[in-house]
Amino acid sequence: MLMTDQERGVPRQTPTLVVVGGASGIGRAVLTRFAADGWHVVAADLHAENGAALVAELSGDGASVDFVETDASDESAVAAAVGRAVRASGRLDCMVNCAGVGGAFGPLVEIDVRDWDRTFAVLCRGVFLGVKHAARVMLGQDGGGSIVNIASIAGLGGGAGPQAYSAAKAAVVNLGFTAAAELGPHRIRVNTVCPGFIPTPMTRPADGDARQALHDVQPWPEFGTVQDVAAVVRFLGSEESRFITGETIVVDGGVRATGTRLPPVLRGGDPAARGLTGFSNGSTGQKSVVHEIPADSPARVGSAAIDPGGTAAGTQERKPEQ
Numbered sequence: 391m392l393m394t395d396q397e398r399g400v401p402r403q404t405p406t407l408v409v410v411g412g413a414s415g416i417g418r419a420v421l422t423r424f425a426a427d428g429w430h431v432v433a434a435d436l437h438a439e440n441g442a443a444l445v446a447e448l449s450g451d452g453a454s455v456d457f458v459e460t461d462a463s464d465e466s467a468v469a470a471a472v473g474r475a476v477r478a479s480g481r482l483d484c485m486v487n488c489a490g491v492g493g494a495f496g497p498l499v500e501i502d503v504r505d506w507d508r509t510f511a512v513l514c515r516g517v518f519l520g521v522k523h524a525a526r527v528m529l530g531q532d533g534g535g536s537i538v539n540i541a542s543i544a545g546l547g548g549g550a551g552p553q554a555y556s557a558a559k560a561a562v563v564n565l566g567f568t569a570a571a572e573l574g575p576h577r578i579r580v581n582t583v584c585p586g587f588i589p590t591p592m593t594r595p596a597d598g599d600a601r602q603a604l605h606d607v608q609p610w611p612e613f614g615t616v617q618d619v620a621a622v623v624r625f626l627g628s629e630e631s632r633f634i635t636g637e638t639i640v641v642d643g644g645v646r647a648t649g650t651r652l653p654p655v656l657r658g659g660d661p662a663a664r665g666l667t668g669f670s671n672g673s674t675g676q677k678s679v680v681h682e683i684p685a686d687s688p689a690r691v692g693s694a695a696i697d698p699g700g701t702a703a704g705t706q707e708r709k710p711e712q
């Protein structure tokens with residue numbers, strides 16, 4: 391049987407974290423990270439079984455942890471989860487809004503409006519409710535607090551997620567700006583974290599094909615981990631980041647940094663992949679210069695990511711320099 395907060399005896403004024411969507415994946419890693427630093431941590435999640443397992447694991451390690459069965463889209467449930475955390479420790483220092491589902495998918499012309507609305511209820515209304523009820527507590531306490539919303543690179547452009555999911559995440563990014571502006575004078579910071587592809591129960595462990603597909607779009611050679619995201623959230627929840635608010639931080643191994651991905655034929659046949667480098671003179675009338683990448687150069691490794699551009703036509707060969 392789970393212990394109550396009172397039975398566990400949380401010392402008053404212990405820094406306190408609530409993670410909505412904390413029973414799995416990224417949210418679970420965030421709770422684990424803060425708990426290791428001595429925070430009282432509260433997971434609010436729909437999944438009661440996973441919540442109980444989390445409490446058993448973290449309290450077994452000596453952490454002060456609680457679970458509240460919560461639907462992120464239900465205002466009274468979110469308010470109750472926040473209220474329970476505050477009754478235990480007297481504070482709410484960090485609120486992380488992390489509940490996530492894949493939501494509606496399929497062609498736009500086939501998506502049922504109820505599926506669209508449910509996607510927004512969890513991913514967008516849920517974040518709004520978390521911000522609202524966290525801010526109500528933080529407005530009345532010394533030192534304000536930190537709110538971190540988990541959006542996605544899917545909310546920053548096209549092609550990284552289903553339509554409703556991506557639109558809802560884009561709304562979360564924008565809410566981060568407006569909430570930060572409104573709450574900043576009260577020392578309440580609001581930041582948004584946009585993960586790239588992180589293997590979790592929601593995205594499922596990636597098989598070989600997925601690894602190869604990821605390699606084609608992500609410069610960093612390995613998948614990101616839930617701990618990579620949790621480390622950024624930990625920073626945003628600490629005094630180390632006290633002057634950072636209204637920021638959107640991408641944690642994606644460089645996926646977004648690569649920008650538009652043209653097929654090799656539009657990139658001059660991808661010279662780097664063919665072991666060539668040089669300088670493109672474009673339409674200056676001067677010939678471009680091409681030389682071979684030395685066989686022992688580290689640039690040969692992963693060279694497909696390099697795009698010198700425009701070297702396919704009007705080039706002159708140059709031997710590697712000795």
Ligand SMILES: NC(=O)c1ccc[n+]([C@@H]2O[C@H](COP(=O)([O-])OP(=O)(O)OC[C@H]3O[C@@H](n4cnc5c(N)ncnc54)[C@H](O)[C@@H]3O)[C@@H](O)[C@H]2O)c1
Nearest residue numbers: 411414415416435436461462488489490542587588590592
């Ligand atoms: N994993 C990724 O690659 C990735 C990338 C970008 C963004 N994200 C975002 O990160 C967040 C966490 O995702 P994850 O990958 O850790 O997934 P996950 O499935 O491991 O965890 C999501 C958690 O949210 C909970 N949840 C879902 N609906 C809820 C609701 N209505 N009320 C309360 N809890 C609810 C689930 O029970 C689960 O515990 C999500 O917002 C997701 O959109 C994940």
